[in-house]
Amino acid sequence: MAKKKVKATKLTVGLPFNLGSLEFENDEAQQRAAWSLYVELSTRIAVQPLEEGEGILREALTSF
Secondary structure, rough: OOOOOOOOOOOEEEEEHHOOOEEEOOOOHHHHHHHHHHHHOOHHHHHHHOOOOOOOOHHHHHHH
């Protein structure tokens, strides 16, 4: 059985206090930029757990 690939093309976000909603549509360039940003931020040492006796706090903060 083959799996279907689903791709989101539109995102709708409701605003609080019944102010309406915002609708976003992206293109391939925006998707690539968002993925690059996600990878860059998620691999920074500052977002990884820093156990006691492991790593250098100054280095982690500088990575921001």
